[in-house]
Each structure stands twice: as C-alpha cells, then as structure tokens.
Amino acid sequence: MTGLLKRAREFHRAKDFVHGVSHLRRTREYARMLAHKEHADMRIVDLGAMLHQLHDGKLALQWLKDAGVGEKTAKRVVECVACCHPDAIHEAKSIEAKVVYDADKLQWLGFAGFFRELFCNMTARKQPFSIAWNNANKIEAESAARLQTRTGQKIGMRRHRRFRLFMETLHIH
Numbered sequence: 001m002t003g004l005l006k007r008a009r010e011f012h013r014a015k016d017f018v019h020g021v022s023h024l025r026r027t028r029e030y031a032r033m034l035a036h037k038e039h040a041d042m043r044i045v046d047l048g049a050m051l052h053q054l055h056d057g058k059l060a061l062q063w064l065k066d067a068g069v070g071e072k073t074a075k076r077v078v079e080c081v082a083c084c085h086p087d088a089i090h091e092a093k094s095i096e097a098k099v100v101y102d103a104d105k106l107q108w109l110g111f112a113g114f115f116r117e118l119f120c121n122m123t124a125r126k127q128p129f130s131i132a133w134n135n136a137n138k139i140e141a142e143s144a145a146r147l148q149t150r151t152g153q154k155i156g157m158r159r160h161r162r163f164r165l166f167m168e169t170l171h172i173h
C-alpha cells in the first residue's frame with residue numbers, strides 16, 4: 001500500500017497542475033467520504049482512487065501485482081480504474097467503481113471545477129480562450145449529468161446549480 005501510494009504520488013507529480021498530487025489527495029478524500037455514505041468497501045475505493053488517473057485497467061493491474069495485492073482485490077480495483085471515464089462509466093457494476101468516478105468528477109463541478117478545467121485547457125492543453133471556455137462549460141454540465149451515487153449527486157448538483165445561476169446572472173451560458 002505504501003509503495004503503491006508512493007508510485008501514485010510520483011505519477012501525479014509528473015502531471016499538469018490540475019492533475020498533480022493535490023488531485024490525488026482530494027480524490028482519495030472524496031472517495032473515502034462517499035464510500036462511507038454509500039456503504040462501499042473502503043479498501044477497494046481507496047486503492048481505486050489512488051490509481052484512478054491511470055485510466056488503464058491493464059496498467060493498474062500491473063501496478064497492483066507489483067505491490068503484491070491479491071488477485072481478487074486487484075480485479076475489483078481494476079474495475080474502478082477502467083470505468084473512471086465518462087465514456088466507460090456505463091460499464092461500472094460495483095458501487096466502489098461508481099464512488100471512485102464521483103470522487104474524481106465532483107472536482108469538475110461548480111466554480112472550482114469550471115475554473116480548474118478552464119486553466120488546464122488554456123495552459124496544459126494550449127487551447128485558445130473561447131474554446132477553453134466552451135469546453136470547460138461543457139465538461140461541467142456533462143459531469144453534473146453523469147454523477148453515479150446518491151451522495152455524489154446531492155453534493156454535485158448543489159455546486160452545479162449555484163454555478164449555473166451565477167452564469168445566468170452574467171448572461172453567460
């Protein structure tokens with residue numbers, strides 16, 4: 001577990017500022033909170049949150065094997081990692097995979113999510129301002145619509161509604 005966390009931290013450290021070590025920390029914190037509320041398996045969820053940014057089931061399995069995690073546990077964690085993407089979440093069967101997905105996507109919602117995505121689009125992805133703005137807006141809306149757990153929806157929709165109200169006040173959509 002310690003070795004795996006160290007490896008995950010190194011992986012995140014090499015990413016852009018939006019997906020750095022603080023993203024790993026926040027995802028684990030949200031995942032633990034959601035796991036508690038949704039009665040999910042805390043160990044699976046924590047390992048899933050730790051490896052979620054790999055977005056690659058095979059790579060996650062290799063990392064888990066390297067860390068000496070048993071096959072049964074590894075299989076459940078791999079589902080969390082492989083499904084942690086808007087295009088793959090429909091394949092998630094377990095509450096653990098849904099919790100990890102929401103823990104990640106809650107960070108794309110509301111004011112913080114929108115501006116985080118906007119800055120990432122403009123800097124790391126080098127998008128022009130208007131495209132970066134539209135893409136951040138789209139991701140915010142899509143993330144709100146695809147939240148998987150009841151707790152995630154409750155928290156996420158509150159953030160989403162406040163943000164939309166602000167945008168409407170400014171006549172920005």
Ligand SMILES: [Fe+2]
Pocket residue numbers: 023027052053104
């Ligand atoms: Fe992430």
